[in-house]
Amino acid sequence: MDAFVPIPPEWTNKATHAYEFCCPNCHSSSLEAEKVWLNRRSPVLTExxxxxxxxxxxxxxxxxxxxxxxxxxxKDITTVPID
Incomplete structure (x- = not known):
């Protein structure tokens, strides 16, 4: 699964907005997700x-x-140690 493909995968069509950064159903963290896709085609500018x-x-x-x-x-951002 490539999180950066430009076309959204079919499974994203049934997504619900999570107001806390975790699964709204079981409260698992994003790090426990089986698949990830980032919508980098439509960024939003903040204030x-x-x-x-x-x-x-x-x-x-x-x-x-x-x-x-x-x-x-x-805490959801992981870093790779540099040797």
Whole structure:
């Protein structure tokens, strides 16, 4: 699954907006999602002129949800250690 393909996958059509950055059904984090797609074709500009995108998640419980990239909590961002 390529999260950056330009055409949205079919499963994103049934997504619901999650107002907290987790699955609205089972409350799993975005890190536990089975599939991810980022809608980078339609960025939205915030009041301070920063871009935000819709992030779509296919949860392991079968729910599909989306949230704004700007709503992502810092703990959901993983870093790769540099040796």
């Amino acid at each position: 301070d002129r920063r871009r935000k995108w819709q992030e779509f998640y296919y949860c392991h419980c079968g729910s599909v949800w989306w949230a704004w990239s700007s709503d992502r909590p810092p």
